[in-house]
Amino acid sequence: AQSVSQHNHHVILSEAASLELGCNYSYGGTVNLFWYVQYPGQHLQLLLKYFSGDPLVKGIKGFEAEFIKSKFSFNLRKPSVQWSDTAEYFCAVRKGGSYIPTFGRGTSLIVHP
Amino acid sequence: DAGITQSPRYKITETGRQVTLMCHQTWSHSYMFWYRQDLGHGLRLIYYSAAADITDKGEVPDGYVVSRSKTENFPLTLESATRSQTSVYFCASSEGLAGEQYFGPGTRLTVT
Secondary structure: OOOOOOOOEEEEEEEOOEEEOOOOOOOOOOEEEEEEOOOOOOOOOOEEEEEEOOOOOOOOOHHHEEEEEHHOEEEEEEOOHHHHHOOEEEEEEOOOOOOEEEEEOOEEEEOOO | OOOOEEEOOEEEEEOOOOOEEEEOOOOOOOOEEEEEEEEOOEEEEEEEEEEOOOEEOOOOOEEEOOOOOOOOOOEEEEEEOOOOHHHEEEEEEEOOOOEEEEOOOOOOEOOO
16 A cells, blocks of 8 residues: 655754655655645645656745655755744645545644744 | 535534534535544545545545535534544545645544
8 A cells, every 4th residue: 555654743943944844655656746734723735746747846935845756755845944834744645547645644843933 | 705615613522423524615626535633643534535426435434424415515424423533524625636635624523
Protein backbone atom coordinates (compact mmCIF):
# COMPACT_ATOMS: atom_id res chain seq x y z
CA ALA A 1 0.00 0.00 0.00
CA GLN A 2 1.12 3.49 -0.72
CA SER A 3 2.35 5.52 2.23
CA VAL A 4 3.27 9.12 2.77
CA SER A 5 5.82 10.06 5.41
CA GLN A 6 6.24 13.45 6.97
CA HIS A 7 9.35 13.15 9.06
CA ASN A 8 8.94 16.26 11.16
CA HIS A 9 5.90 16.05 13.41
CA HIS A 10 6.59 19.27 15.30
CA VAL A 11 8.69 22.20 14.15
CA ILE A 12 9.30 25.36 16.15
CA LEU A 13 10.94 28.35 14.48
CA SER A 14 11.48 32.02 15.07
CA GLU A 15 10.19 34.58 12.60
CA ALA A 16 12.45 35.08 9.56
CA ALA A 17 13.93 31.60 9.87
CA SER A 18 13.90 29.35 6.83
CA LEU A 19 11.57 26.38 6.66
CA GLU A 20 11.81 23.00 5.04
CA LEU A 21 9.28 20.27 5.72
CA GLY A 22 9.97 16.80 4.41
CA CYS A 23 7.55 14.57 2.53
CA ASN A 24 8.38 11.17 1.10
CA TYR A 25 6.10 8.64 -0.53
CA SER A 26 6.42 5.02 -1.43
CA TYR A 27 4.70 4.75 -4.80
CA GLY A 28 6.96 4.45 -7.84
CA GLY A 29 4.65 5.39 -10.68
CA THR A 30 3.13 8.64 -11.84
CA VAL A 31 1.95 10.78 -8.94
CA ASN A 32 0.14 14.01 -8.25
CA LEU A 33 1.48 15.82 -5.20
CA PHE A 34 -0.11 18.34 -2.85
CA TRP A 35 0.64 20.39 0.19
CA TYR A 36 -2.29 21.57 2.30
CA VAL A 37 -2.27 23.96 5.24
CA GLN A 38 -4.65 24.03 8.17
CA TYR A 39 -4.60 27.21 10.24
CA PRO A 40 -5.75 26.88 13.86
CA GLY A 41 -9.46 26.13 14.00
CA GLN A 42 -9.86 26.15 10.24
CA HIS A 43 -10.26 23.66 7.39
CA LEU A 44 -7.54 22.46 5.06
CA GLN A 45 -6.59 24.74 2.19
CA LEU A 46 -4.38 24.01 -0.78
CA LEU A 47 -0.91 25.57 -0.66
CA LEU A 48 0.42 24.15 -3.90
CA LYS A 49 0.28 21.16 -6.17
CA TYR A 50 2.38 19.33 -8.70
CA PHE A 51 0.95 17.37 -11.61
CA SER A 52 3.69 17.60 -14.25
CA GLY A 53 6.26 19.94 -15.76
CA ASP A 54 8.68 22.08 -13.77
CA PRO A 55 9.47 20.15 -10.59
CA LEU A 56 9.84 23.40 -8.64
CA VAL A 57 6.35 24.54 -7.78
CA LYS A 58 5.40 27.95 -6.45
CA GLY A 59 2.41 28.23 -4.16
CA ILE A 60 0.58 30.84 -2.19
CA LYS A 61 2.07 32.95 0.61
CA GLY A 62 5.66 32.49 -0.56
CA PHE A 63 5.74 28.70 -0.25
CA GLU A 64 7.39 26.46 -2.79
CA ALA A 65 8.03 22.75 -3.13
CA GLU A 66 10.41 20.65 -5.17
CA PHE A 67 9.53 17.29 -6.64
CA ILE A 68 12.58 15.01 -6.76
CA LYS A 69 11.45 11.86 -8.49
CA SER A 70 14.60 9.89 -7.74
CA LYS A 71 14.16 10.50 -4.03
CA PHE A 72 10.34 10.09 -4.00
CA SER A 73 10.21 13.44 -2.23
CA PHE A 74 8.17 16.63 -2.34
CA ASN A 75 9.60 18.91 0.32
CA LEU A 76 7.96 22.19 1.22
CA ARG A 77 10.08 25.31 1.67
CA LYS A 78 9.78 28.93 2.63
CA PRO A 79 12.81 31.20 2.91
CA SER A 80 11.48 33.36 5.74
CA VAL A 81 8.55 32.32 7.92
CA GLN A 82 6.11 34.61 9.64
CA TRP A 83 4.10 34.23 12.83
CA SER A 84 1.01 33.83 10.65
CA ASP A 85 2.48 30.64 9.16
CA THR A 86 1.75 28.85 12.41
CA ALA A 87 -0.38 25.94 11.25
CA GLU A 88 -0.56 22.23 10.52
CA TYR A 89 0.89 21.20 7.15
CA PHE A 90 -0.17 18.08 5.29
CA CYS A 91 1.47 16.42 2.34
CA ALA A 92 -0.77 14.33 0.08
CA VAL A 93 0.03 12.00 -2.79
CA ARG A 94 -2.34 10.70 -5.41
CA LYS A 95 -1.41 7.91 -7.77
CA GLY A 96 -1.82 8.76 -11.42
CA GLY A 97 -5.25 7.58 -12.54
CA SER A 98 -6.70 7.61 -9.04
CA TYR A 99 -8.88 10.28 -7.46
CA ILE A 100 -8.07 9.26 -3.87
CA PRO A 101 -5.08 10.94 -2.22
CA THR A 102 -3.12 9.51 0.68
CA PHE A 103 -2.27 12.04 3.37
CA GLY A 104 0.74 12.20 5.60
CA ARG A 105 0.21 12.55 9.33
CA GLY A 106 0.94 16.24 9.26
CA THR A 107 3.57 18.58 10.65
CA SER A 108 2.71 21.12 13.30
CA LEU A 109 4.61 24.36 12.75
CA ILE A 110 4.83 27.00 15.46
CA VAL A 111 6.48 30.29 14.60
CA HIS A 112 7.49 32.51 17.49
CA PRO A 113 7.33 36.27 16.87
CA ASP B 1 -22.50 31.26 -1.35
CA ALA B 2 -20.81 28.59 -3.42
CA GLY B 3 -18.60 26.12 -1.66
CA ILE B 4 -18.73 23.17 0.65
CA THR B 5 -20.61 23.34 3.92
CA GLN B 6 -20.98 21.01 6.86
CA SER B 7 -23.58 20.85 9.59
CA PRO B 8 -23.66 20.87 12.47
CA ARG B 9 -20.31 22.50 13.23
CA TYR B 10 -20.34 21.16 16.79
CA LYS B 11 -22.20 18.20 18.22
CA ILE B 12 -22.26 16.49 21.57
CA THR B 13 -24.03 13.16 21.75
CA GLU B 14 -24.25 10.17 24.01
CA THR B 15 -22.86 6.71 23.47
CA GLY B 16 -25.26 4.54 21.51
CA ARG B 17 -27.14 7.35 19.77
CA GLN B 18 -27.36 7.70 16.02
CA VAL B 19 -25.81 10.85 14.61
CA THR B 20 -25.81 12.20 11.07
CA LEU B 21 -23.30 14.72 9.83
CA MET B 22 -24.28 16.63 6.73
CA CYS B 23 -22.13 17.75 3.84
CA HIS B 24 -23.26 19.88 0.91
CA GLN B 25 -21.28 21.21 -2.05
CA THR B 26 -22.37 23.61 -4.75
CA TRP B 27 -19.74 22.90 -7.40
CA SER B 28 -21.32 19.71 -8.75
CA HIS B 29 -18.06 17.90 -8.11
CA SER B 30 -18.35 14.20 -8.82
CA TYR B 31 -16.11 13.05 -6.02
CA MET B 32 -16.76 13.46 -2.33
CA PHE B 33 -14.92 12.23 0.74
CA TRP B 34 -15.30 11.93 4.51
CA TYR B 35 -12.23 12.12 6.76
CA ARG B 36 -11.71 12.09 10.46
CA GLN B 37 -8.85 14.01 12.03
CA ASP B 38 -7.33 12.82 15.27
CA LEU B 39 -4.18 13.89 17.07
CA GLY B 40 -1.29 11.73 15.97
CA HIS B 41 -3.17 10.18 13.08
CA GLY B 42 -3.58 13.05 10.69
CA LEU B 43 -6.43 12.61 8.24
CA ARG B 44 -7.96 9.18 7.79
CA LEU B 45 -10.40 8.41 5.02
CA ILE B 46 -13.72 6.97 6.18
CA TYR B 47 -15.76 6.73 2.96
CA TYR B 48 -15.66 8.18 -0.49
CA SER B 49 -17.98 8.51 -3.45
CA ALA B 50 -17.33 8.82 -7.16
CA ALA B 51 -20.87 9.87 -8.07
CA ALA B 52 -24.45 9.70 -6.88
CA ASP B 53 -25.28 6.19 -5.67
CA ILE B 54 -21.63 5.10 -5.85
CA THR B 55 -19.83 4.87 -2.52
CA ASP B 56 -16.92 2.87 -1.17
CA LYS B 57 -15.08 2.25 2.06
CA GLY B 58 -11.91 4.03 2.99
CA GLU B 59 -9.34 3.25 5.65
CA VAL B 60 -11.60 3.41 8.75
CA PRO B 61 -15.23 2.68 7.75
CA ASP B 62 -16.37 0.60 10.72
CA GLY B 63 -19.30 2.14 12.59
CA TYR B 64 -20.13 4.59 9.79
CA VAL B 65 -22.66 4.59 6.97
CA VAL B 66 -22.91 6.94 4.01
CA SER B 67 -25.36 7.60 1.25
CA ARG B 68 -25.34 9.78 -1.82
CA SER B 69 -28.71 10.09 -3.45
CA LYS B 70 -27.86 13.51 -4.91
CA THR B 71 -24.53 14.72 -6.30
CA GLU B 72 -24.36 17.68 -3.95
CA ASN B 73 -25.02 15.87 -0.67
CA PHE B 74 -22.97 13.26 1.13
CA PRO B 75 -24.25 12.60 4.67
CA LEU B 76 -22.26 10.50 7.14
CA THR B 77 -24.15 8.54 9.79
CA LEU B 78 -22.77 7.05 12.96
CA GLU B 79 -25.22 4.24 13.58
CA SER B 80 -24.45 3.83 17.28
CA ALA B 81 -21.92 6.38 18.44
CA THR B 82 -18.95 5.29 20.55
CA ARG B 83 -16.42 7.38 22.47
CA SER B 84 -13.72 6.36 20.01
CA GLN B 85 -15.65 8.27 17.35
CA THR B 86 -15.02 11.55 19.15
CA SER B 87 -13.14 13.45 16.47
CA VAL B 88 -13.19 16.28 13.98
CA TYR B 89 -14.86 15.23 10.74
CA PHE B 90 -14.06 16.85 7.42
CA CYS B 91 -15.95 16.50 4.20
CA ALA B 92 -14.16 17.20 0.93
CA SER B 93 -14.98 17.26 -2.75
CA SER B 94 -12.95 17.25 -5.92
CA GLU B 95 -13.32 17.25 -9.66
CA GLY B 96 -11.45 13.97 -9.64
CA LEU B 97 -8.34 13.36 -11.63
CA ALA B 98 -7.92 16.96 -12.72
CA GLY B 99 -8.00 18.81 -9.45
CA GLU B 100 -7.29 19.07 -5.80
CA GLN B 101 -9.69 18.50 -2.91
CA TYR B 102 -11.73 21.28 -1.35
CA PHE B 103 -12.49 20.84 2.31
CA GLY B 104 -15.46 21.86 4.38
CA PRO B 105 -15.10 23.68 7.71
CA GLY B 106 -15.38 20.49 9.75
CA THR B 107 -17.70 19.12 12.43
CA ARG B 108 -16.34 18.65 15.92
CA LEU B 109 -18.14 15.64 17.41
CA THR B 110 -17.92 14.64 21.04
CA VAL B 111 -19.39 11.35 22.20
CA THR B 112 -19.92 11.17 25.96
